Amino acid sequence: MMREQSDVIVCGGGLAGLTLAYQLRKENPEASVTVVERTTRPLPEACHKVGESSVELGSHYFGEVLGLKDYLQAEHLKKNGLRFLCGDSRGPVAERPEIGPAEFPIVPSYQLDRGKLENDLRAFCEELGVELLEGEHVRAIRLGKDGAPHEVETSAGTLKGRWVVDASGRRRMLSKQLGLRRPSPNASSAAWFRVAERVLLNELVPEGERLWHQRDIDGNRWLSTVHLMGRGYWVWLIPLSTGYTSVGIVADAEHHPFGTFNKPEKALAWLREHEPVLAERLEGRELEDFRLMHDYSYLTERMISADRWACVGEAAAFVDPLYSLGSDFLGMSNCYAARCIGDDLRGTLEADVVEALNETWVRVAEDAARTLSGNGEVFPHGDIFGAKLWWDFFNYWSFMCAHFFQEIWREDAATLRRFLGMQARYYALNSHAQAILEAWGALKPTPFGGRKRFIGLPSFPSTLADQHLSLQEDLDVEGTWAKMESDLAIGQQLVAEILAHALRDLGPETAAELGRRAGLDASWGLPLAGERIDADALPRRQRIEKLPRIARDMERALGRVDPGVPLSELLARALGTGAEAGAEAEARA
Template sequence: MSSLPELPAANVKCHEQPNNQTMMSDNNDFDVTILGGGLAGLTLARQILMERPETQVAVVEKRTFPVDETTCKVGESSVEIGAHYFGEVLKLKKHLTDDQLPKFGLRFFFREPHQGLADGTEVGGSEFFSAPSYQVDRGRLENYLADHAEDMGVTVFGGSKTRSVTLCSECEGADQHEVEFTQQGDTTRIRSRWVVDASGRAAFLKRKLQLSEDIGHDINAAWFRIDANIQVDGWSDDEEWQTLTGKVPRRWLSTNHLMGEGYWVWLIPLATGSTSIGIVADPRIHPLSTFNSLEKSMDWLEAHEPDCFDSLQPHRDKVQDFLAMKNLAKGSRQVFSAERWALVGEAGVFLDPFYSPGSDFIAIGNTMVTKMIMDDLAGRPIDHLAPTLQSIFLTLFQNNLLTYRDQYPLFGNPRIMALKFVWDYAVYWGFPALLYFNDKLTDVGFIQSLSKGIEEIRDMNLQMQDFFRAWFQADPEVNADPAFVDQSEVELMTRLNAELREKLDDAALRKRFGANVGLIRDLMFEITDRVKRTQPSVATTIPEMRPSTNRLCQVFESLNL
């Protein structure tokens, strides 16, 4: 673990007396101040108070609640870690079940220019996976969290703009951080033992401390919502295709990905009846300037995804919002400090929305921050804990980054991507999801006991992502043959997902993790062995070995490999 960066020099006035327009009193002292009352900030406040109800928590938020349910934010689609965090850790399952939508997994469509949606390759499940996930209407969820936060005792300063944060390390002898904000023209200062930045892309602390880091993953995005339920199930009248996922149309409940070289388009249904549509692209192939307005986005969809364009065109008068964003992926050199500050959510890091990891990293980050706060408030030192949890967090982030970096050129190739999905899911369910579901990502000793297996998974993942790129270089043809790769029929996928719901003691969990390392290793050999038979020119450092068990025969046959 490298040493933590020093704070940049700052021109700080420490503990100056407030002027006549600045309010400060004894009841402005808190244990924790959270900058930002969005998804990351409000879930953190809830988690802290569920762990320690007497904790004094303040949330400083620029909006006032309730917010408009149509809120232009990424993060509507959850996957297993985030869904488990919301439903089980935060006890929000009733809200998710009653007021949000169940998610029918991730679904991917590949087509060539002459093909319709049903004529190409589809990858997804015919049944729901065992571990649930949800399509989350962010505005609705954040209103629910804000309403219940005040009931739990959180002090919410709505309609407030953070003006400054003075960390206690900047002032000799200080033992509290100080946050200054304006609210309805008045300036208020509050003090707290902890300050956590959950301000999203405003990234107040990251900017102040100059922690931004280029992670080498350049993607841009534009997204909007339409007040209409756009269902991909109706994009073809082929009855056989329509019934591949059951008698009742339900593809629309998936996070649907329309795939092409250098891009993907999402369609996400929301419980309010709206549909979220987004374009995410590698600027080397599809510059942001080609879709950075609603009109340009529609023109772009007409050119690249005409079925999607045709379904949206009748509803253009129902567009609710639009946002374009450059440089979506963000890194940070530091996210936690033993000096009692932290960055969570997009105020810290953000990867890529492709596999919906945003709420996962909120879950992991918030859980780690809660652990540090609980230990600190209980009088236990965190000098070792903070950098160790940060190392775990950033290791997970960097390993996940491998999944996306320099992979967008492959996105239009169904044979490569269908196998990449199996690989990526296996790594995700077999490693971080398994440990999070068993509440072990903050158990430093347990994580360190798995270090050899974690390092092997990281090395295998690096080799496999290189392999997928090399395969594309050797065989860039799309070949979107009519096929349905049914992930519900891939036994290793259904088993790894179902095993997330099993509660294991330490010995059983260690054994399961070891078995997963072996399975992932075997999967690496099976994929590379099969591909090298048809593409012997693919360059790879992976040794030529036969797998102990063939698990993907059905997938290979569906893809004509």
């Protein structure tokens, strides 16, 4: 039976499809929107899906773009940022370097109970007039040609729509049909489950460790997404508003074959081997809703087309859960799709806008994949991973968040193209940063690095804290561009300081190999010369006065290693220009 045509058919009524339908009706009240979803209500409130933890961009999308801030604060848990514990995973938790917020972040994010959220979103969508076809299964999508409507064949009949949006998650109907999948450099897998009680980080540390417990001044450490880091893996602990705790294992194939944790009993045995303190806390608890994602990461060459189709959320790409970016990519893809659909319904859609938005989204996903792959040797070291987090968060807030928060995606094609040029510059700098960090991790001679027991993320006051707070600013296009330019210069200083920390930590014997592995070249243009190099050799008090602010911030956060060799000599060796001078210095010593 042929049904009446809709303006938009959304294939899939999970988080991506429901939020897009809600957004479309809010922004285009006259548009007819149909969502086809195979499951029916009520969904179990503690249902277990990846995507429970959100960060700044995704939270901004849910709270501000969709207008759900009051609902989220009333019905879900406000999140105390991301928290990471590195070091000896088999040793006492109190002795592991802890990296995370010292105070509750001002820019909000949330721990989402997906079952409750999706139940409520279905009701919200119906209140706005979305047609929700529950219990229907999408069997096929047939794209119309030359402006003809698309057809969606379901278990109950055939639908026609001007636009069709694939929100089918990892089923990726359109991506498979059109051959859009691109491989990701991230070869990792995950297993996760939930337990019907709170599993608190503080419970893993004896009460006698008073200094450790005193760092949690307000008793809200448990509201963080906790990451227990080890070589080639990390384990998450996420509290849910229903009283459950989500527990997940994420591991790369190089260090931890999928078959070692792909069943409940194997996962528990794996935890006993790698995270014994947590395993002891979970002993005897029922593992509910055990789930798996093997080789989970994939990219795409296209998420939206001027031919009136789009892929949103995981139907487009999935990078990695380490930084909880799933809802970020969901929010970006939904906004890009909603903007283009709205333009089309008003008769103003430009193909150049579609192409620029698609290129922006695809590049952001590629950049995130570069950031979140090859980190297995970085994770155990509090100093290296701390440096990585400083850079990754600064980079994330400087471009990806700024582009979204300031709604650059609503601008014309010329402006979007202009910002693509800025994006490419950030991408290049990020590639340099990741190369240094990966080489540093691979060459680290000790199994666990990092002298600091606690690294604030961000620490106050600091350049990083200022960058986080700047997300609250309301800037126009030129103001956003100027800030990105300024932040890029600070970012170059930050990457230079990461290189300086790596060189001092590894010392003269390994400096040349660090440079070789990272592909270090003077053409990178890192500001590590002149007065900055001279200041490094000064006594501490004078050095602190002369160093740029970002260098002082990094030294305060990560500490400082003195290898007994000037930074200028270490840098020369890393660049391949100081080998003879280094050999002479060693001979004299």
